[in-house]
Amino acid sequence: MLRKINVLAAVLVLSALNGFSQELLDGIQIHGNIDIYGQTYNKDSIIGAPVVPEKAGLNAFTNLIATKGAFTAGVRFESYMPPIQGFDNRYGNQKVGIPYRFVNFVKEGLDITVGNFYEQFGTGMILRAYEAPSLGYDNVFDGLRVKYSPFRGVYLKALAGNQRYYWNKSDGIVRAFDGEVQLNELIKKFNESKLRVALGGSFVSKFQSAGISSITLPENVASWASRVQMNYKGFGFTGEYAYKINDPSSDNNFIYRPGQGLFLSGTYSTKGFGINVSAKTIDNMAFRSDRQATINDLFINYLPALTRQHTYNLSSTLYPYATQPNGEIGLQADIIYKVKKGTKIGGQYGTTIQVNLSAIQGHDTTRLSNPNELLTQEYLTNDPTRQGYKTSLFSVGDEIFYRDYNIEITRKINKSIKLKGSYIHQNYNIDLVQGTATGSNVIADIAVMEGTFKLAKKHSIRAEAQHLWTAQDQGNWAFALLEYGYSPHWIVSLLNQYNYGNSNKALRVNYPTAQVTYIKNANRISIGYGRQRAGIFCVGGVCRNVPAANGLTVAITSSF
Amino acid sequence: MKSVLSVFILSTIISTSVIAQESGRKIPAVDVKKLDQTTFNTGDISNDGKPIIINFWATWCSPCKRELNTIAEVYEEWQEETGVKIVAISIDDARNVPKVEPYVNGQAWEYEVYIDPNSDFKRAMNVNNVPHTFLVDGNGNIVWQHNSYQPGDEDELYELVQKLAAGESID
Numbered sequence: 012m013l014r015k016i017n018v019l020a021a022v023l024v025l026s027a028l029n030g031f032s033q034e035l036l037d038g039i040q041i042h043g044n045i046d047i048y049g050q051t052y053n054k055d056s057i058i059g060a061p062v063v064p065e066k067a068g069l070n071a072f073t074n075l076i077a078t079k080g081a082f083t084a085g086v087r088f089e090s091y092m093p094p095i096q097g098f099d100n101r102y103g104n105q106k107v108g109i110p111y112r113f114v115n116f117v118k119e120g121l122d123i124t125v126g127n128f129y130e131q132f133g134t135g136m137i138l139r140a141y142e143a144p145s146l147g148y149d150n151v152f153d154g155l156r157v158k159y160s161p162f163r164g165v166y167l168k169a170l171a172g173n174q175r176y177y178w179n180k181s182d183g184i185v186r187a188f189d190g191e192v193q194l195n196e197l198i199k200k201f202n203e204s205k206l207r208v209a210l211g212g213s214f215v216s217k218f219q220s221a222g223i224s225s226i227t228l229p230e231n232v233a234s235w236a237s238r239v240q241m242n243y244k245g246f247g248f249t250g251e252y253a254y255k256i257n258d259p260s261s262d263n264n265f266i267y268r269p270g271q272g273l274f275l276s277g278t279y280s281t282k283g284f285g286i287n288v289s290a291k292t293i294d295n296m297a298f299r300s301d302r303q304a305t306i307n308d309l310f311i312n313y314l315p316a317l318t319r320q321h322t323y324n325l326s327s328t329l330y331p332y333a334t335q336p337n338g339e340i341g342l343q344a345d346i347i348y349k350v351k352k353g354t355k356i357g358g359q360y361g362t363t364i365q366v367n368l369s370a371i372q373g374h375d376t377t378r379l380s381n382p383n384e385l386l387t388q389e390y391l392t393n394d395p396t397r398q399g400y401k402t403s404l405f406s407v408g409d410e411i412f413y414r415d416y417n418i419e420i421t422r423k424i425n426k427s428i429k430l431k432g433s434y435i436h437q438n439y440n441i442d443l444v445q446g447t448a449t450g451s452n453v454i455a456d457i458a459v460m461e462g463t464f465k466l467a468k469k470h471s472i473r474a475e476a477q478h479l480w481t482a483q484d485q486g487n488w489a490f491a492l493l494e495y496g497y498s499p500h501w502i503v504s505l506l507n508q509y510n511y512g513n514s515n516k517a518l519r520v521n522y523p524t525a526q527v528t529y530i531k532n533a534n535r536i537s538i539g540y541g542r543q544r545a546g547i548f549c550v551g552g553v554c555r556n557v558p559a560a561n562g563l564t565v566a567i568t569s570s571f
Numbered sequence: 572m573k574s575v576l577s578v579f580i581l582s583t584i585i586s587t588s589v590i591a592q593e594s595g596r597k598i599p600a601v602d603v604k605k606l607d608q609t610t611f612n613t614g615d616i617s618n619d620g621k622p623i624i625i626n627f628w629a630t631w632c633s634p635c636k637r638e639l640n641t642i643a644e645v646y647e648e649w650q651e652e653t654g655v656k657i658v659a660i661s662i663d664d665a666r667n668v669p670k671v672e673p674y675v676n677g678q679a680w681e682y683e684v685y686i687d688p689n690s691d692f693k694r695a696m697n698v699n700n701v702p703h704t705f706l707v708d709g710n711g712n713i714v715w716q717h718n719s720y721q722p723g724d725e726d727e728l729y730e731l732v733q734k735l736a737a738g739e740s741i742d
Contacts, residue, residue, distance in 0.1 A: 040596050044697035074697060078599070083695075117600070131689040134665040141664070141689055145700075166610065193609050207607050242607040247672060249608070276669040285673025315666030320631040345670050347677030363678065463637070463722060471722035498723030533703070533716040568699040570716060 043075040044570040046144060050095050055561035057520055058542060061096065067562075068095035070102075072144055081118050087111035097548070097557035098147040101177040110175060111151060122158035127151050130170060132189040132213040133238045135313030136253040136272050137298060140174065146548060146555045150310055151175045152185065164196030174300045174309050181309050183219035183300035207242040217300050217311060226265060226397075232258045234270070234298060234312075247278040253312075255298055259397075261305055262297035263337060266399030270295035272314070273404065283349040290342050291317045292404050294374060297336035307555070317341040318415050319367040320549075323433065324508070325479045325490050326457045328546030330439040332371065332413040333554045338402065339412055341371035360423035371413040375406035411452060414438035427465040434458055441484060445547075455481040469498040480512075487512025502528040508544055526564075533570040539563070596713045598625070599695040603660065603685040606672045611685055613692055616707075621654035622735040623707040624728070627687075627698050628659055630667045630674050635702040638720035643680050649729060653736035657682045662701060664688050704728065708735050715741060 048070045052063040069092045076085040086109050093103040113126035131139040142149040154172020168189040173180040191211035195201045214235045221228040234255035241248045255270035276289040298312040314334040321327035346366045350357035379394035417435040435457040441447050457479045464472045477490035492506040508522040524541030545559040600614030628635035649655050659682040661671045668688055675684050687693055706715040734741050
C-alpha cells in the first residue's frame with residue numbers, strides 16, 4: 012500500500028512538474044555553439060617563441076540562444092585560462108565571464124534589443140560593431156537599440172550604448188541613428204522597375220568627458236554619412252561619403268582637423284564574367300569611443316583594406332595590408348572570367364581566371380607643424396587652430412603604402428583532378444604597417460600551385476606548393492602541404508615552411524606541423540603538433556600579430 | 572523496484588516529449604541583403620515543401636568555394652531529382668561585399684544568394700566558422716548540419732536530400 016502511495020506521489024509530482032515545465036517551455040527553443048582552442052607552449056628560442064609561464068593557453072566561447080515566439084534572449088560565456096598567445100593579455104584579467112547577453116523582441120516591424128548588440132550602418136564607415144573571435148576583436152555595444160519599419164521600403168534604426176573594452180566598458184557613450192529608403196519598395200510605380208535605388212543616411216555622436224587636460228577637448232563628437240545604392244540589370248553602384256567633426260585623439264596627435272571619407276564601387280556581371288572596381292579615400296577617420304584608445308581598441312567605425320583578402324599561407328600572413336585611418340587613397344579592380352568548356356583555353360571541364368589589382372598610397376600632405384610638439388610657440392604661430400597638416404581628399408602622395416597584383420587560374424583537368432595556380436606580386440610598406448624602421452618597402456613575389464585529387468569515392472588528396480621571393484625582411488620562403496581526406500569524417504594534414512633565404516643563417520629554420528581533424532556533422536575536433544611561424548592574421552579590417560609557437564594545439568567546435 | 576521502473580518510464584516520456592519539441596527548430600528570421608543590396612528576411616526562405624540546403628560561405632574561404640563550385644556542376648540534376656533548393660549565405664563583410672555578385676555570376680551559380688555583412692544570421696544560426704551547411708526539411712525544420720568541407724562530402728549531403736525528398740527520416 013505504502014509503495015503504491017509512493018509511486019502515485021512520484022507520478023503526481025512529476026506530472027505536475029511536467030505540466031508546469033510544459034507551459035514554461037512550450038515553444039522555447041534553445042540552441043548554441045561552442046568554440047574551444049587550446050595550445051601548449053614549448054621552449055623554442057630560435058623561432059622567437061615567447062616563454063609562457065603557464066606553458067599553455069586556452070580560449071573558449073559558448074553561445075546560448077533561447078527563442079520563444081517574438082522573444083529571443085542570448086548569452087555568451089568566454090573563458091581565458093590564460094588567453095592564447097596573440098590575444099590581448101587584458102582578456103586574462105577575468106578567467107570566465109559573460110561579456111555578452113541580450114534580450115530581443117520583434118513585433119509588427121518593431122525590433123527592440125536590450126543589452127548587447129552588433130550593428131552596422133552602410134559600409135560601416137562611421138559605425139560598425141562586430142566580433143572576430145579568432146582575433147580577439149569585439150567592440151559590441153551594451154545599451155539599447157530600436158529598429159522600426161513604419162512602411163514598406165523605409166528602415167530606421169536608433170541606438171545608444173557603451174562599447175566593450177575587454178572585461179570593462181568604454182568611458183564614452185555612443186548615440187546613433189540610421190535611415191534607409193528603398194525607393195522601389197516604397198513607391199508602387201517603381202516596384203517592378205529594373206532600376207533599383209536605395210538611399211541612406213546616418214548620424215553618430217559620441218560623448219566622453221574632457222577630464223583634466225591642458226588643451227580644450229570637445230566632449231561631443233558628431234559624424235554623419237550618406238550613401239546611395241543603384242542597380243540596373245547586371246550593373247551595380249555603391250557610394251558612401253562620411254564626415255566627422257574635430258576629434259582630437261591619440262590617433263591624430265590631438266589635432267582639430269575634421270575627418271572625411273569617400274567610398275565608390277561599381278560592378279558589372281553576367282553569366283561567366285564579373286568585374287568590380289572600387290575607390291576609397293580617407294583622411295583622419297579613426298573614430299573611437301575613447302580618445303586615448305590605441306591599437307584595435309574601441310573603434311566605432313570600420314575601415315577595411317581595399318585589397319584582396321588572400322587565403323594562402325605565404326600571401327596572407329607575412330605582408331598583409333591594414334588600412335591607415337589617418338589618411339590613404341586607393342583603387343582596386345577584381346575580375347573573374349570563366350572560360351567556356353570545350354574551347355581550346357577552357358578545356359573539357361572549363362577554366363576560371365581571376366585577376367585582382369590594388370594600389371594604395373598616402374595623400375599629398377603639407378605639415379603645418381611638428382605633430383609631436385603640440386603647445387610650442389612654433390605650433391601656435393604656424394598652426395593656431397591646430398589643424399596638423401594641409402591636404403586634399405583627392406590628392407595622391409609619393410609614398411607607396413601597398414601594391415598587390417595577382418592572378419589565379421583554376422582548371423579542372425578531368426573528373427578527379429583539379430589544379431589551381433596563382434602568382435602574386437606585393438609591394439608592402441613594412442615600416443608604415445608594422446612600425447619597423449627598415450627604410451624600404453618589401454617587394455615580394457609569390458607563386459602557388461594547388462592540386463586536388465579525388466582518388467576514389469570518399470578519398471581525396473590535396474597538395475599545395477608555395478614559394479615567396481624577396482630580397483628584404485626575412486628573405487625567401489618555401490611552403491609545402493599535403494592533406495588526405497576521408498569523407499565525411501577525417502582529414503590528416505602535414506605541412507612545412509622553410510625560411511631558407513634568411514640572411515641570418517642561424518634563422519634558416521623549418522616549421523613542420525602535423526594535424527588530424529575529425530568531423531561529425533556539426534562537431535569538429537582537431538589536434539595538431541608542431542611549429543607555428545610568427546605572422547599577422549587578419550579578418551576583414553583587423554589584424555593581430557601572433558608570435559611564433561611550438562607545441563600541441565587542440566581545437567573543438569560544435570553547434571547545436 | 573516497480574516504482575523505480577515506473578518513475579523511470581515516466582521521466583523518459585517527459586524527456587522525450589521535450590526533445591521532440593526541440594527538434595522542430597525553424598530558420599530564425601533575420602534581415603540579410605540580396606545581391607542588389609535590398610533587404611531580405613530569412614524567415615521568408617521557402618521551397619514549396621521541398622528540402623532546402625543553407626550553406627554559409629565567403630569569397631575568402633577556399634573550401635567554401637570548392638564545395639559550392641563542386642555542387643554547381645550537379646545542381647541541375649539535384650533539382651530535377653529532388654526539387655532541392657540551395658541558399659548560399661555569404662558572410663563577406665564590407666571589405667568584400669562588392670566582390671560577391673561578380674563572383675557568383677562569374678562562376679555562373681544558380682543558387683539563391685544572400686549577403687550577411689555583419690554576421691547577424693550567422694550568429695542566429697550558431698555558426699562557428701565557414702563552410703557550414705544546414706539541411707531544412709519540407710516543413711521548414713532544420714534537421715541536420717555539417718561543418719567544413721572535403722571532396723566527397725557532397726555525396727553524403729545528397730543522400731540525405733534524397734531521403735528528405737522521399738519523405739523518409741534522416742536519423
